[in-house]
Amino acid sequence: KQEVTQIPAALSVPEGENLVLNCSFTDSAIYNLQWFRQDPGKGLTSLLLIQSSQREQTSGRLNASLDKSSGRSTLYIAASQPGDSATYLCTGGFNKFYFGSGTKLNVKP
């Protein structure tokens, strides 16, 4: 079974800071790695998907990288804003997709 670990579990930063969220997984036989954000009481919103043959993906202020050999992915958020406050989750898989507990981000105005 794929084990996913996300570090840190929680992060509080002032507005405008650049930050990095980490995701590690035990089974490198994945098709893709996907990052989500989750607002309280809501479902998961897809942010970025990195295919197994890719090294990174960018969308606006977000950049995600994937290193399959080390079983790691990072999500970089540039110039953080209070609206970025949410829980960020990653998942990688083959046919089934397992999640870690996420990183709870709080961006203070």
Place this chain on the structure above:
Amino acid sequence: DTGVSQDPRHKITKRGQNVTFRCDPISEHNRLYWYRQTLGQGPEFLTYFQNEAQLEKSRLLSDRFSAERPKGSFSTLEIQRTEQGDSAMYLCASSETGSHSPLHFGNGTRLTVT
């Protein structure tokens, strides 16, 4: 593309009652997944379907849980004889069959067992 739809949004039930949730995936998405999420934790895999076939069911899923996808479109998740430990958010996701297809989640059904 109207997104993944789940019904109901909230369900409060008494211990011992049966409940059923519905998930309508994005049309033409062959794969459908059910997850359970408790407070402060990530989604926990329950089961998934390829069209109407249930391909895998988590060992965490007791015999009180059953899921169906009879025509390969919408799916239902039934919990029989609910227990307080079943209180959680139940999430549904769908994707195309291709290996690089992203998961799309619904907003979930919040179950409270009193």
